[in-house]
Amino acid sequence: MNRQQPRFRNKRGVVGVIFREQKLLVIRRSLTVPAPGKLCLPGGTIEKGETEEFALVREMQEELAIDVSPIRLCWRSVTPWGTTLAWWLASLAEDKTPVANPAEVSEVHWMTRSQIRSTSNMLPSLPEFLGASQSGEIELDVAF
Numbered sequence: 001m002n003r004q005q006p007r008f009r010n011k012r013g014v015v016g017v018i019f020r021e022q023k024l025l026v027i028r029r030s031l032t033v034p035a036p037g038k039l040c041l042p043g044g045t046i047e048k049g050e051t052e053e054f055a056l057v058r059e060m061q062e063e064l065a066i067d068v069s070p071i072r073l074c075w076r077s078v079t080p081w082g083t084t085l086a087w088w089l090a091s092l093a094e095d096k097t098p099v100a101n102p103a104e105v106s107e108v109h110w111m112t113r114s115q116i117r118s119t120s121n122m123l124p125s126l127p128e129f130l131g132a133s134q135s136g137e138i139e140l141d142v143a144f
């Protein structure tokens with residue numbers, strides 16, 4: 001048979017790393033999306049043809065109704081299910097308040113490292129991110 005193998009392409013995601021007063025913007029996923037109720041950072045799938053920065057800005061708008069400015073990529077990781085994630089530092093104007101889009105997000109919090117550590121039910125990438133930033137593998141622009 002002369003049929004081409006379908007080309008396997010892993011899903012790609014982008015994650016927003018956004019600080020305010022040395023606290024990290026964290027969300028809890030809604031009950032109607034994959035990984036319902038898990039704590040994680042805001043983000044989502046990079047659509048075909050999008051740059052990472054464009055997907056970042058779009059996802060922050062969709063999930064939290066905020067306009068963020070991408071600063072720089074700070075980490076790349078791969079989930080246990082094969083999604084590659086681009087973690088982008090981004091800034092948010094001080095007078096802007098994230099508002100959860102309930103279709104995707106059930107809670108929004110600004111959290112310290114220890115507050116996140118003492119919370120349960122999170123995506124595995126979140127403690128991995130904390131560990132990598134603590135070990136110096138990830139360089140952040142704030143004390144966290």
Ligand SMILES: Nc1nc2c([nH]c(=O)n2[C@H]2C[C@H](O)[C@@H](COP(=O)(O)OP(=O)(O)OP(=O)(O)O)O2)c(=O)[nH]1
Binds near residue numbers: 042043
């Ligand atoms: N948003 C987000 N996704 C994460 C994190 N860690 C992690 O492994 N993921 C995974 C879960 C999904 O497999 C993938 C994309 O996230 P998602 O579930 O929010 O996006 P989605 O596919 O529903 O796409 P979309 O509708 O939001 O565009 O990345 C994280 O901290 N934040």
